[in-house]
Amino acid sequence: MKKTIQxxxxxxxxxxxxxxxxxxxCENEKIIGVDADVGFVHRGVxxxxxxxxxxxxxxxxxxxxxGLCAITHSLxxxxxxxxxxxxxxxxxxxxxxxxxxxLDRIHSHMLCLAHxxxxxxxxxxxxxxxxxxxxxxxxxxxxxxxxxxFDYISIGGVNRDLTPELVALTHKNLxxxxxxxxxxxxxFDNNWSxxxxxxxxxxxxxxxxYTYNALGPLARxxxxxxxxxxxxxDFPYEALGYTMILESTGDIHARNFVRLREIVNSxxxxxxxxxxLPIGEIQEKAKGKPNGEAVVRVEAPRGELFYLVRGSGQxxxxxxxxxxxxxxxxxxxxxxxxxxEYADAPAILASFDPCMSCTAK
Amino acid sequence: xxxxxxTLSTLLRDIGAFYIPKLWxxxxxxxxxxxxxxxxxxxxxxxxxxKDEIVIYYVLSDYxxxxxxxxxxxxxxxMGEREIVDMFGLTVDGAESGLYLDEDSRTHPLRGES
Numbered sequence: 153m154k155k156t157i158q159x160x161x162x163x164x165x166x167x168x169x170x171x172x173x174x175x176x177x178c179e180n181e182k183i184i185g186v187d188a189d190v191g192f193v194h195r196g197v198x199x200x201x202x203x204x205x206x207x208x209x210x211x212x213x214x215x216x217x218x219g220l221c222a223i224t225h226s227l228x229x230x231x232x233x234x235x236x237x238x239x240x241x242x243x244x245x246x247x248x249x250x251x252x253x254x255l256d257r258i259h260s261h262m263l264c265l266a267h268x269x270x271x272x273x274x275x276x277x278x279x280x281x282x283x284x285x286x287x288x289x290x291x292x293x294x295x296x297x298x299x300x301x302f303d304y305i306s307i308g309g310v311n312r313d314l315t316p317e318l319v320a321l322t323h324k325n326l327x328x329x330x331x332x333x334x335x336x337x338x339x340f341d342n343n344w345s346x347x348x349x350x351x352x353x354x355x356x357x358x359x360x361x362y363t364y365n366a367l368g369p370l371a372r373x374x375x376x377x378x379x380x381x382x383x384x385x386d387f388p389y390e391a392l393g394y395t396m397i398l399e400s401t402g403d404i405h406a407r408n409f410v411r412l413r414e415i416v417n418s419x420x421x422x423x424x425x426x427x428x429l430p431i432g433e434i435q436e437k438a439k440g441k442p443n444g445e446a447v448v449r450v451e452a453p454r455g456e457l458f459y460l461v462r463g464s465g466q467x468x469x470x471x472x473x474x475x476x477x478x479x480x481x482x483x484x485x486x487x488x489x490x491x492x493e494y495a496d497a498p499a500i501l502a503s504f505d506p507c508m509s510c511t512a513k
Numbered sequence: 514x515x516x517x518x519x520t521l522s523t524l525l526r527d528i529g530a531f532y533i534p535k536l537w538x539x540x541x542x543x544x545x546x547x548x549x550x551x552x553x554x555x556x557x558x559x560x561x562x563x564k565d566e567i568v569i570y571y572v573l574s575d576y577x578x579x580x581x582x583x584x585x586x587x588x589x590x591x592m593g594e595r596e597i598v599d600m601f602g603l604t605v606d607g608a609e610s611g612l613y614l615d616e617d618s619r620t621h622p623l624r625g626e627s
Binding site for chain 2 (some may be wrong): 189190191194196198199362363364365367376377378382383384385447449456458460462470471473475479480482483484512
């Protein structure tokens with residue numbers, strides 16, 4: 153029997169953005185077993201949503217689950233409550249909500265790509281992508297008033313309208329970003345550090361994607377055709393140019409390319425949204441108190457975000473269930489590590505784009 | 514959304530007959546405290562490539578009855594099962610405590626009497 157050694161990675165490690173601890177069992181340099189500890193930043197958000205805050209306040213509480221995808225958390229919760237109130241938003245509100253979600257997807261994917269470059273030792277590219285990402289952060293700040301915790305979506309609408317000046321800024325920055333993304337695609341495809349190094353590394357097969365219920369870019373990189381934007385009818389994604397992006401090799405390179413091509417698609421959708429923005433109010437009355445049970449799925453940057461809300465006609469809700477993308481991706485992530493080289497573990501982890509604030513909630 | 518009631522004793526059989534990995538995406542295990550020591554447990558699925566198709570299998574139970582594990586059918590169910598062990602203090606076959614709370618935690622935040 154060969155000798156094995158156990159090597160910890162995390163909970164604090166230079167390659168980790170947030171606390172997660174892996175315990176790798178290695179045979180020489182090869183990982184043969186893995187255990188993960190994910191609960192370092194548990195804050196009891198689900199409990200707070202039913203014990204400490206009334207339903208009208210909860211949308212602002214769940215936005216604090218995650219800084220990166222705050223907008224998808226508040227959107228999911230708001231949609232669930234609006235279903236219980238029997239309210240359907242007008243088209244202008246739908247378009248404005250979609251715009252913010254797609255902008256969020258662009259900057260979140262860019263953050264992941266920046267860290268993937270950093271893990272390849274490409275520090276200059278990391279800095280360049282983070283700098284380019286500011287184009288979208290500026291637009292989000294101008295529209296919502298905040299860079300991170302947007303608090304833009306509320307029950308019955310959104311909190312700010314899109315002025316002609318904001319439309320012009322959005323157009324301008326999307327145009328600038330579009331050129332930069334075209335250059336990035338060439339770089340990720342042709343540069344040795346980013347292409348050859350990552351091809352065939354950290355592979356999740358299509359069969360494994362089904363077995364471990366992979367989701368989001370992780371699943372689509374393996375060829376599994378699933379995207380909540382194509383599986384729900386809450387928003388008119390197809391009419392605004394949505395295309396499902398699929399790769400087939402399931403490695404880090406494929407995950408990078410799903411994200412790059414999704415950024416291109418999201419830029420096109422954002423342009424379509426602001427060019428075809430319907431006329432209407434941005435805030436409407438959604439009367440009553442939530443009574444019954446509603447479920448909502450929204451495609452967050454990392455995959456499917458799921459909310460279940462149950463109320464009994466009171467100001468306080470009975471249950472708010474939050475199922476985040478990274479939480480579901482942990483079993484698939486652990487499977488991918490098995491058989492990989494230990495030296496590749498940080499890059500594989502970064503390519504999953506894990507969010508531990510979401511996972512531990 | 515379609516809800517189907519089952520029992521803990523027939524759960525594995527019912528979901529085993531229903532779940533086809535290439536048709537159904539397993540979403541989550543969920544618990545809802547009903548008060549007076551009762552709980553509703555849910556196993557939630559969505560259909561690949563079909564709009565708004567969600568199926569929830571649910572069981573009305575108490576906190577003392579062990580819950581069977583679905584890991585033999587759905588390996589990724591282990592995360593949700595460990596979560597309800599921590600948050601509701603349930604016993605699930607093969608699911609360890611300590612996902613979010615200390616392994617020896619005596620409190621279970623989403624359990625009504627806590």
